[in-house]
Amino acid sequence: MNVRRFAARKPNKLFLFYFLSFFIVILVPVLLLGVSSYRLAYGSIAGEIRSGNENAIGQTGAALDRMLEEMLSLSIQLGLDGRIYATSQNAESSYLLNDVKDRISSLASEHGYIHSIQIYFAESKTILSSDGPNRKTPGQPIDQWVVQAEAGRSNVLWLPTRSFVNQDGNAYKIATIVVKLPFAFPETTGYVAIHFNEDELNAYLRAMHSDNHTQAYLIDESGAVLSAFSAAEPQRIPSASEMGGVLRASERGERKLKMDGAESLVSVGDPLLNHWRLVSVTPLRYLDDKLSYIRNVILLIGLLLVSLGVVISFFLSRTLYNPIKLLIDKTTRFHKELSATPGKEHSLKDVSDILDQFYSSHRKLESSYNAYHPHLVSRFVNDLLSDKFNESAPEIEQAIAELQLPILSGSFVVMLIEIDDYAKYKERFSPRDLSLLRYAVLNIAQETASQGRPCLSAETGDNRIAVLLGASAYPWPPDGAHTETAESWAESPAGGSWTESPAKGLAAMPAETFALTPIDTAAERFAVEPTRELSALAGAVIESIRRYLPFSVTISFGTRVETLGRVHVSYREAQEAMRHKLWNPGEPILFPEGNVRPAAFEYFYPAHLEKTLANNLRAGNDEEAVRALKEVREWLLARPSLTYENVIRIYNRLVDAMIDVVTDIGLAWESAYGEGNVYQELTRHETVRDLHEWVVVVAGRVAETVRGQTRGSSKVNAAIAFIADRYREDISVERIADAVELTPAYLSRIFKQATGKTVLEYLTRLRIDHSKRLLRETSLTMQDISQQVGYNNANSFIRFFRKHEGITPGEYRKLQEQAADNEASR
Numbered sequence: 001m002n003v004r005r006f007a008a009r010k011p012n013k014l015f016l017f018y019f020l021s022f023f024i025v026i027l028v029p030v031l032l033l034g035v036s037s038y039r040l041a042y043g044s045i046a047g048e049i050r051s052g053n054e055n056a057i058g059q060t061g062a063a064l065d066r067m068l069e070e071m072l073s074l075s076i077q078l079g080l081d082g083r084i085y086a087t088s089q090n091a092e093s094s095y096l097l098n099d100v101k102d103r104i105s106s107l108a109s110e111h112g113y114i115h116s117i118q119i120y121f122a123e124s125k126t127i128l129s130s131d132g133p134n135r136k137t138p139g140q141p142i143d144q145w146v147v148q149a150e151a152g153r154s155n156v157l158w159l160p161t162r163s164f165v166n167q168d169g170n171a172y173k174i175a176t177i178v179v180k181l182p183f184a185f186p187e188t189t190g191y192v193a194i195h196f197n198e199d200e201l202n203a204y205l206r207a208m209h210s211d212n213h214t215q216a217y218l219i220d221e222s223g224a225v226l227s228a229f230s231a232a233e234p235q236r237i238p239s240a241s242e243m244g245g246v247l248r249a250s251e252r253g254e255r256k257l258k259m260d261g262a263e264s265l266v267s268v269g270d271p272l273l274n275h276w277r278l279v280s281v282t283p284l285r286y287l288d289d290k291l292s293y294i295r296n297v298i299l300l301i302g303l304l305l306v307s308l309g310v311v312i313s314f315f316l317s318r319t320l321y322n323p324i325k326l327l328i329d330k331t332t333r334f335h336k337e338l339s340a341t342p343g344k345e346h347s348l349k350d351v352s353d354i355l356d357q358f359y360s361s362h363r364k365l366e367s368s369y370n371a372y373h374p375h376l377v378s379r380f381v382n383d384l385l386s387d388k389f390n391e392s393a394p395e396i397e398q399a400i401a402e403l404q405l406p407i408l409s410g411s412f413v414v415m416l417i418e419i420d421d422y423a424k425y426k427e428r429f430s431p432r433d434l435s436l437l438r439y440a441v442l443n444i445a446q447e448t449a450s451q452g453r454p455c456l457s458a459e460t461g462d463n464r465i466a467v468l469l470g471a472s473a474y475p476w477p478p479d480g481a482h483t484e485t486a487e488s489w490a491e492s493p494a495g496g497s498w499t500e501s502p503a504k505g506l507a508a509m510p511a512e513t514f515a516l517t518p519i520d521t522a523a524e525r526f527a528v529e530p531t532r533e534l535s536a537l538a539g540a541v542i543e544s545i546r547r548y549l550p551f552s553v554t555i556s557f558g559t560r561v562e563t564l565g566r567v568h569v570s571y572r573e574a575q576e577a578m579r580h581k582l583w584n585p586g587e588p589i590l591f592p593e594g595n596v597r598p599a600a601f602e603y604f605y606p607a608h609l610e611k612t613l614a615n616n617l618r619a620g621n622d623e624e625a626v627r628a629l630k631e632v633r634e635w636l637l638a639r640p641s642l643t644y645e646n647v648i649r650i651y652n653r654l655v656d657a658m659i660d661v662v663t664d665i666g667l668a669w670e671s672a673y674g675e676g677n678v679y680q681e682l683t684r685h686e687t688v689r690d691l692h693e694w695v696v697v698v699a700g701r702v703a704e705t706v707r708g709q710t711r712g713s714s715k716v717n718a719a720i721a722f723i724a725d726r727y728r729e730d731i732s733v734e735r736i737a738d739a740v741e742l743t744p745a746y747l748s749r750i751f752k753q754a755t756g757k758t759v760l761e762y763l764t765r766l767r768i769d770h771s772k773r774l775l776r777e778t779s780l781t782m783q784d785i786s787q788q789v790g791y792n793n794a795n796s797f798i799r800f801f802r803k804h805e806g807i808t809p810g811e812y813r814k815l816q817e818q819a820a821d822n823e824a825s826r
Contacts, residue, residue: 018317026309030302037298041291046284050255050265053214053280057269060208061278064201064218067113068273071177071194072156074107078192079183084119088181088189091124097134105130113200115174119181120146121190142174142195149178149191156180158274161198161226173198175226177274198227205229208278217279219243226276236260246279259283376403381458384567385414385466391565406454412567414558415467415538416574417445418581419551422463423684434462437549441465444544449537466574468567469537531591538589554581556590582644582687605650606635610657613699617661622703626696629654633692651682651691658702665706667753672705673698715740716754719747720762727766728790733759763790768804771797775813782809 078084083103087096104117108130116131125137127146137146142164149157159176166172174195181190205216206229215230223243238246238259249257250268257266262283269278380399382388389395419425419441426434442457442465449455449467457467538555545553556577558570577590584590609632616624632654636647655678662672669678678698685691718740723731736759737747751759767789774785786797801809 015317019313022313022316023309026313027306030305030309033305034298034302037294037302041294041298045291046256046265049282050267053265053267053282054269056208057267057278057280060204061269061272063207064204064278065273067200067204068177068276070111071114071196072273074111075156075177075179075192075194076183078104078107078117078119078194079179079181084192085182085189087119088121088123091121091126097126097128101128101130101134104128113196115172115195115197118143118145118193118195119190120149120193122150122188123190145176145178145193145195146191149180149193152178153188154180155184158220158276160220160224161201173227175201201227202229205278208280214280214282217243217281219247219277219279221275223247243279247277256284373403377405377456378458380405381456381466381468382460384468384564385458385460385571387565387568389565391563393563393565396564405456410470411560411562412564412570413469413534413560414567414570414574415445415449415469415534415541416460416556416558416571416578417441417465417467417541418554418556418578419463420554421551421684421686425551426462437551438463438465440549441545441553444548445541448541448544460571466571534591535589542588552588554578554588554590556581557592559592579644580640582647584687605653606632609635610654613654614657614661617658617699617702617706618664620703620707622700625699625703629692629696629699633688636688647688647691648683651695652679654695655679655682655698658698661702662705667705672702674701715742715747716751719751719759720755723759723763723766727763727770728788730790730792731763764800764804767791768801771801771809772805772812775809776816785809 081103083096084100087093087100090096100119104119108114108117116129118130119128120126120137121128126134127137127143128134132140135143137143145159148159157178159178161173161175163171163173174197176193176195178191178193180188181192201218205218205227208216208229212231215228217225217229217238218227219225223240223246225237225240225243228237242259246257246266247268250266255265255267256263258264259266259281262285265282265284267280271277380403383399384396389399419438425437429437438459442459445465445467446455446457449457449469453470455467455469457465460466534557538557541555542553545551556574558573558577561567561570573592577592580590581587609628613625613628613632616622616628632650636642636650658672659669659678662669682691682694685694719736722736722739733744733748737744740747742750748759751757751762755762757765771785771789774780774788778785780788782794782797786792786794789797791797791800798808801807801812805812807815
């Protein structure tokens with residue numbers, strides 16, 4: 001159908017409605033675009049300028065930071081130099097003074113940006129200078145840094161640029177770094193100052209500017225300008241108060257400020273090593289010329305869009321009207337087949353009813369999927385951690401798409417959470433309760449770790465939960481460049497505060513095990529940061545779990561990996577880090593080993609300590625036995641590379657030795673330890689400290705058993721004699737124990753060990769045997785017999801007799817009489 005034929009037809013109301021709607025929808029944005037385009041173009045160009053300035057500031061700041069760091073390192077090196085310190089103690093020695101002066105002169109000549117190096121000895125008030133003779137203070141104007149250093153009394157002091165005139169009458173500017181001598185020690189014997197040329201700082205500013213309209217400044221914390229550069233005509237240097245206002249405006253997020261009466265784009269860099277900052281100022285006057293061309297282009301584009309909108313509205317109206325008409329026709333046929341009113345005229349409302357039916361079915365399917373979705377995610381995470389995908393990126397991406405997971409990109413690190421003393425909780429809680437507790441831990445970890453960043457979590461064992469974190473939120477050094485130091489706790493998001501403690505290689509290793517490698521580069525300082533960030537996250541998880549759940553957890557981390565396919569590597573390293581929980585029960589956060597590693601050693605079993613333990617237990621000397629166990633503990637703590645299995649094996653052998661001690665004296669192990677599986681109880685303890693405390697208790701029981709066995713034989717004989725003499729009386733275990741001067745509990749234990757029967761069983765057996773003799777040999781009544789064997793009444797006697805013999809005393813007497821008659825008849 002062409003346009004002429006369509007125009008000859010009577011227009012459809014629905015079609016006209018669609019056409020006008022589309023035209024208005026296109027026309028209004030074009031009009032708004034024409035009004036706002038100028039400001040948009042202005043903002044775009046300003047944004048490009050600001051982005052370029054910020055990139056230039058970032059690059060220049062990094063380069064300048066490296067120079068400042070090199071000067072700081074050189075200053076600290078001089079501040080720690082033993083020869084310089086010795087010279088400060090003996091400043092009158094010309095030999096020492098010349099030696100030090102040669103050194104600083106050599107260092108100054110090696111670094112072109114250094115103007116001079118000076119050392120001030122407080123005791124003699126002498127200044128050694130790399131570019132002049134030794135002198136006393138106060139001396140030349142350049143020596144005023146000494147007054148400022150003594151007033152500041154800090155380890156490191158950065159002084160702003162100052163202007164001086166040399167002997168030739170030429171002006172020059174220098175900045176200075178001052179460190180205390182000796183550095184980082186309580187006493188102060190002097191100061192070391194490195195003066196560097198302001199021209200070197202200006203060279204960085206010259207390299208920073210991106211166009212002829214930008215001015216670059218280097219300012220200190222107070223806003224004072226240290227160095228400035230402008231490619232155009234010389235500009236007025238802003239005052240410290242003006243620059244201070246720029247800094248405050250930058251902190252509020254303002255980027256456009258008035259400088260010298262003209263609106264300018266201002267960019268402020270991050271603080272450098274010494275808190276100096278780079279500032280760039282670009283006036284926006286020259287943008288007006290560029291925008292005149294853009295205004296003409298926008299006007300032309302607006303006219304073209306209006307014309308194009310008429311055409312597009314026509315075709316969109318036809319495109320939309322035809323499917324709707326077709327949909328209504330199909331709905332009419334659908335109702336004719338299913339409805340009882342076939343002649344009814346249908347509209348879009350009927351289409352809505354049909355879509356509602358489809359939507360209801362979709363919601364049911366979606367609800368079923370959502371209920372099972374957490375299990376699918378958990379299985380996916382476990383497959384990643386166990387490398388089921390074989391590092392296949394396409395398969396992983398397909399699984400992420402199917403599960404509709406958030407976009408996971410960048411690098412990754414695994415956080416492993418282990419519930420402490422889980423074996424104890426398995427005895428206290430039902431399996432269902434334990435499952436709910438683990439689910440609560442998973443939810444807390446997921447909610448805490450996902451604040452503003454995607455993460456995944458899953459249960460990886462009875463007492464372990466793994467959380468997969470995006471490492472881009474926690475910057476981490478590349479593989480092989482692990483962190484060597486880290487604050488174990490940072491300030492808690494929950495409002496608490498954590499104690500910072502150093503960690504060598506492993507965040508929980510004993511401090512005396514390793515030596516730290518000095519941090520000399522910016523990259524190595526950057527490597528410290530991820531541990532602090534991850535420690536803060538782990539601290540927040542631990543605090544939340546402590547607040548809501550009845551147990552504590554330990555958290556370990558793997559190192560960063562670059563792809564999801566390799567998270568199993570980070571998971572294995574987190575598991576390895578968790579292994580060191582054995583040595584550090586007080587450290588709730590563990591990190592993988594870095595470049596600093598424990599010294600290697602050859603494993604051997606401390607057989608001499610086992611022998612010492614067994615000999616002292618056989619002698620009943622529990623104090624010496626405990627001392628031997630302490631030596632075992634110290635021996636283990638000195639070998640942090642032992643695995644948990646090795647440690648458990650060592651304590652297993654110690655338990656075997658204690659069992660041998662008990663069985664060698666003829667007793668069952670249960671008589672010393674009590675009921676229960678000693679080896680199962682051993683594996684419930686997770687740290688060397690807990691294992692040591694538990695085995696000390698067991699050793700104490702063994703020693704007490706040995707001592708009791710030694711003195712128990714005579715006491716048992718005395719108790720048997722007392723029972724034989726007094727069994728006709730109403731005696732109790734307490735009375736027998738008083739007679740032999742023992743406690744009832746201890747008497748019962750050693751009596752059982754010696755005779756195989758309890759005291760009451762032995763007494764009852766003795767009474768029954770004597771009653772059987774009386775029943776056979778006498779005609780005494782049951783009452784008389786019961787009184788003669790120690791029972792208060794005949795009923796008690798009959799009940800006990802039947803319990804032990806299976807028949808009543810009367811039946812026993814008849815059987816004995818029948819046996820005697822039969823014997824007589826023969």
